[in-house]
Amino acid sequence: MYGFSLVYSGNFLAQAEVDDYDVTRVLLGIHPFEFEWTLLEGQSFQTPEAVMVYSDKGLNGMSQAFHNLFKEHLIRGYWKDKVRPVLINNWEATYFDFTEDSILEIAEKSKDLGIELFVLDDGWFGKRNNDHTSLGDWHVDYAKLPNGIEGIAQKITDKGLRFGLWFEPEMINEISDLYKEHEDWIIGDPGRKRTYGRNQFVLDFSNKDVVDYLFEKMSDILKSSNISYIKWDMNRNITEAFSAKLPANRQKEFFHRYILGVYDLYDRLNAAFPYILFESCASGGARFDPGMLYYAPQTWTSDDTDAVERLKIQYGTSMVYPLSSIGSHVSAIPNHQVSRETPLKMRADVAYFGTFGYELDVTKLTPEEEHIVSEQIKFFKKNRELIQQGNFYRLENSEDGRYSWMVTSKDQKTAILASYKVWATPNPPLKKVLLQGLNSELNYHCEQRGLNFYGDELMHFGFLNEVEFTGLLQDNFEGEYNPGTDKGDFSSYVYTFEAK
Template sequence: MGILVQEDKGLFHLQSAGMSYILQLVNDYPAHVYWGKKLRSGSNLEGLLNLGGNRGLDRLPQEYPQYGTGDFRTPAYQVRLEDGTRITELKYSGYRVVEGKPSLPGLPSVYVESAQEAQTLELTLKDDYAKLSVILRYTVFEHTNVITRSVEFTNAGETQLRLQRALSASVDFSSGDMDMIYLAGAWSREGNLTRRRLVQGGTTIGSRRGMSSHQLNPFAALVKPETDENHGEAYGFSLVYSGGFEAEAEVDSFGMTRFTMGLNSFDFAWLLEPGEQFQTPEVVMVYSSEGIGEMSRTYHRLYRTRLCRGLYRDKERPILVNNWEATYFNFDADKLESIAAEGAKLGIELFVLDDGWFGKRDADNSSLGDWVEDLRKLPGGLSDVAQRVNNLGLQFGLWFEPEMISPDSELYRKHPDWCLHVPGRRRSEARWQLVLDYTREDVRQYIYESLSRIFSTVPISYVKWDMNRCLTEIGSAELPSERQGETAHRYVLGLYELLERITSEFPHILFESCCSGGGRFDPGMLHYMPQTWTSDDTDAVERLKIQYGTSLVYPVSSIGAHVSAVPNHQVGRITPLSFRGDVAMSGNFGYELDLTKFTDEEKELVKEQVANYKQIRSLVQQGNLYRLQSPFEGNETAWMFVSDDQREALVYYFRVMAVPHPPRRSLKLNGLNPELDYILEASGEVYGGDRLMQAGLALPDIQQDFVSGCYKLKVQE
């Protein structure tokens, strides 16, 4: 188990409980040999790499390929030397095996809690002419089919080197007969599952927006054409990073597929002075031989327990009500208290005050950066509102957008150079705001002081950290001309530094990331904030797709999901409160509406929903997710949550539109123990686990649109 090295054969075998990843030195180039189901050591593994004679680098399945020496496929890196040339050639220099998993300086990453959980292989490669030293870092986990990869560059010479491309991982597959799965979309329709057959040429996804983006998530999977939710091989790649990224699957003329992932090379450059180092973000690679679903559950377990951190990592998350869609900017302390009071009667645990409490923020065109209470709206300040909420028995939460600045703000009038900008160029506004330059220490210090002042004086237990626009005019007044290409990455590093400082100093606060919804739903943010506002679209029908797609890689404990008013504010659809509740209860549950406007009947239903979620939330947030029917493939959606011991399960079924004279339907379940008998709570009927998975659970015939059902199963004692 772990890392097995056969030095005489140049063979490195990374082995987990059910997976092997093998690489071998070929003329001092690390070559990719195998990634798949676990292989026994000593099974003539060196014979797996069938090169068929000297075919050159263009046929060699490399671990970290370069350009310019005979390989014409996508390179993993490129370096410009001081004389202007771009040719480098990395050769093997040595290795070491480290128990556990080292952290990455300045970057979020997956971690271990004991050295026995994982082993790390560090391969050192060198270009003696350029004086470039590179460490390829691989960590393999003992009990889960996961490998993490990252790269460290060092300028070991006496002249400058300039990185122009620095990806985190490259894997060469022997076959081109594969599909690529990724998550596409836009603002308010994030997480759309997209599956595309690979053909000769490149299939590329990425973001040049300075954030991971609504449009394309930093995740992709390569699967066999026959692979589905429960069968076949799947290879997942997830980048632990919150800025611009790229991922490409390139099928060459020989039918091989090269997959690469890392920082987006567009507009990227990093100057390495003599002795300086550069660390790439981490790619988390997951192998599954049991379909896409098992790949997802592997990511869920890993990210929930070894990426997320802090007091709330393993705790049940509170049920909240947020005032945004209830009041927008038009509120006072009495109105906020009235919503919180109604929430307290219904069993809600947390009240969140959203945008509009600071500066002179009566609309979204001013005051970002002026993080001081608006005493016109709140004469007693935040402390008064928080005390009123606490007196009702609820926790108090607050919205911020700390990375932004409004041109109409006291901060901008005092520091117009504190935003990202290029001298002499116009400053593109989006939503009447600009982006603060987080590459600057003085900017980060100002935000730290502004937020910590509030966190230290107001009883806040939850913070929604928002970001509502992409980066443009990406330049910094603080950086010299030769380092302007570093601005976008330095922005992300500055953000991580601030988040580490803030979250460490205020560990009692539950932080939720938001970026106009899911524009920065990525593993990098989850390292600091264990949950994310999944999308600004709260329509229950749209959320079926958004939450289903997001669950491909992200755990349910990270997926924020709220019930909102109807007609829905994004699409105008009217759906039943029961349907909206069942969709939202499939994530971190809450409400985003004016509870005081509910009828008595609606309040009773909300009270039931809240009480029900308190009974099931540990299973929803910590259980194993099985997707049963996809909203991308039809009119019906279904998923279920199963406890680790398989003794408890919760099934959700949704049908969007009614179907005239439908056939009798049964829903085949998954993840149960076929040898155990389960009681259906609603009826008391007993079913065998094998029966539920092979024959299914009968569904009622209800003739109306927007039907949902929740089925609780427990093992018969």
């Protein structure tokens, strides 16, 4: 099996052609639609790199080849081999409605629960009380944060947490000081109507003046405050692709020049702030690609944080990208995207297999929920090195909503198995899953079952899932009967295995 990927974040074309002799040719590169590049004498053009992997062990082998390639040879810098901190993001807890006191209250509770990084999301700058205003005005809103970013960052780090901050540098609102000063920095033909998407326009990153301005504004904030993490958002697509900076005969260079400008800003920020952890994001994962991983070692996978949806999203993302790059959070219920209510356990059991964090109001948890969250964080801290640096195997993805996957250590001595059931069914049979990546001759202890299993047993006979609910009996039934412990919809189980 062969796998192909393009180390590029702009418009691209990937296609496979099969000729009359069953010879397959794969082509990957910059999309030719509306693309041209003028080369003058003595100039050169560097095309994006394509990568190819080979596996004789199916899709899991292909994925592991991609994972190892990207972790070892593409992702770079301080965070390349580091496990990710457990974070809390305030977005779904507060949206734009917060004060310094309310933020500090969330941070205090987060620290008590074992969280390591607090991320202040959208709403801290300009007059950003809704999404109609202030993108581009990267100066603090002192009405919300009277001590500025420097003050809130210091207070949060004094509590023993790292501090992170949200930016959306590629965007601008019409209601902003930057728009008044530099309307010419917006993408679009000034003589024609420009599309306003999500109440914002896109800045022209093919214009070096734009990139220089943003580097200066972002650097000023990062230099003045104790900031460990940046979430780089990008919440709309580009329309009316036209740069006021480029002459008419160079307009077809725009899209490529745009992404080179994005890379330039990332590169300069990485060089100036090498210890900051950058997380990229574009419309909740639409720009998740190897090109971005070179500048930001993890990407926010999707704004859809529902646990059931995330099973499909993270399953698919893992085809090419390592778990250490997959942004995953435990969010509030009812879920803010689909209004589904799933158990706190299932939300964490899914989010474990990524960078892991929380996006809910921890000050509103019940004492029981606080205990559950605290135990979840302890479990993840104990196992995150294995999860983020081990070998990942997808085991099951069935039409009736059953998923399972696992991670094994490089030496095959430890493993974690996760099993998920979306929908309950009547009269279910016993279910088992065949594990992969273990040592056939080693004897593994499963902590949750209190039993030992040999590797060949787990891989060839399989591991029995929890007994599903098989229905209630009449009160006059005499005899032993196990109605099953796995009851209802949205159930999940995580098991750890250690060789003895």
